[in-house]
Amino acid sequence: MPAANRVLVVGAGIAGTASATFLAEGGVEVDLVEKNAEVSALGSGITLQGNALRVFRQLGVLEQIEAHGYAFTTVGLRAPDPQGTLLVEMQDVRTGGDELPATVGMPRPELARILVERAIDAGANVHFGVEATQLEQHDDGVDVTFSDGSTARYDLVIGADGLHSQVRSQIGIDTKPEPTGMAIWRVFTPRPDSVTRTDLIYGGPSYIAGYCPTGENSLYAYIVETADAANFALSGPERVERMRALSEAYHGPWDDIRPFITPERGVxxxxxxxxxxxxxxxRGCVVIIGDAAHSCPPTLAQGAAQSLEDAAVLAELILGADGLDEGLWRSFTGRRVARARTVVEASVQLGQWLIDHDEKADVPGLMGRISALVTEPA
Incomplete structure (x- = not known):
């Protein structure tokens, strides 16, 4: 018998839909609420490492992920020179196991659709355009008031509502995401034939210029530079102009991508x-996971994977325990907090080395340590 019979999941992102699917398939009655009116995600791409694919296999969506994404096993490093010279093509670490691709890139909206549909198929009751506005804890559960005026009681509430989590605030946790000093320009475009994997260019006028194929006919490209709040005030066409100007310093496949950076696609x-x-x-019978609990810059492409690991571990513990006692919560945090913190700190460190132009930075060593860590299941 699971530790909770009726669960509310707040947020239909990666962590929320994964949690809802695992629990519903385990016989738990699950309500999943999402404040947006429909399945939504930023219209760019996402990089999914092998340890994320491992959890997708557990969820039963790996085939769909591979069918709608673009799998690759190497990563390239290019020079910020007029030719975009390929310096090295390296085998990427298969952190999900040798039988899985090292990496899959895919469009975020497509991933969101697959995960929501999977949660529904598993038996979760999914409600869009609804927020949990009030949580009131009791010894035997949590009374929840929703934005539509309805109320319900749950054994457990899972806050998977993202970076700016309302559940996190509602249970009195003050920790919030803080800027690291970097910002990223992203564009979603057709994929030219010259792009078959992620290539990274370090240096030039920006810190990083890279791209990731997300399908046979799509990719997302990105440029990382110093954060500047003034850029939020730029109009759509001005953002396009800014990213195109930054991209002029990068060549090789960037010369094929640049013509697609247009106002029609947006940046x-x-x-x-x-x-x-x-x-x-x-806090009692309310728990936060995913970006509500931890977030990291995408320098190591581990954000989605860490959220999925949260969902898998939490569901495993709930389905295998008799009650929501302190032992369950100690097991959960013991398996997740230090691991997530190591990944976040490494992601921030990599960015800080770039900001500092640290010539002694051991980037390969850092990446190797994180790859070894996440290759072992959470």
Missing amino acids: NYTFFEAHVVDAPWN
């Missing part, structure tokens, strides 16, 4: 942020 601009909530991540 997204976001600050890098990071945080880790100290243990415990629960």
Whole structure:
């Protein structure tokens, strides 16, 4: 018998839909609420490392992920020179196991659709356009008031509502994401034939210029530079102009991508942020996971994977325990907090080395340590 019979999951992102699917398939009655009116995600791409693919296999969506994404096993490093010279093509670490691709890139909206549909198929009751506005804890559960005026009682509430989590605030956790000093320009475009894997260019006028194929006919490209709040005030065409101007310093496949950076496609601009909530991540029978509990800049492409690991570990413990006692919460935080913190700190460190132009930075060593860590299941 599971530790909770009726669970509310707040947030239909990666962590929320994964949690809802695991628990519903385990016989738990699950309500999943999402404040947005429909399945939504930023219209760019996402990089999914092998340890994320390992959890997708557990969820039963790996085939769909591979069918709608673009798998690759190497990563390239190019020079910021007029030719975009390929310096090295390296085998990427298969952190999910030798039988899985090292990496899959895919469009974020497509991933969101797959995960929501999987949660529904598993038996979760999914409600869009609804928020949990009030949580009131009792010895035998949590009374929840929703934005539509309805109320319900749950054995457990899982806050998977992202970086700016309302559940985190509602249970009195003050830790919030903080800017790291970097920002990223992203554009989603057709994929030219010259792009078959992620290539990274360090240096030039920006810190990083890279791209990731997300399908046979799509990719997302990105440029990382110093964060500047003034860029949020730029109009759509001005953002496009800014990213095109930055891209002029980069060549090779960038010369094929640049013509697609147009006002019709738009450009997204976001600050890098990071945080880790100290243990415990629960307050009574309310727990936060995913970006609500920890976030990292995408320098190691581990954000989605760490959220999925949270969902898998939490569901495993709930389905295998008799009650929501302190032992369960100690097991959860013991398996997740230090691991997530190590990944976040490494992601921030990599960015700080770039900001500092640290010539002694051991980037390969850092990447190797994180790859070894996440290759072992959480």
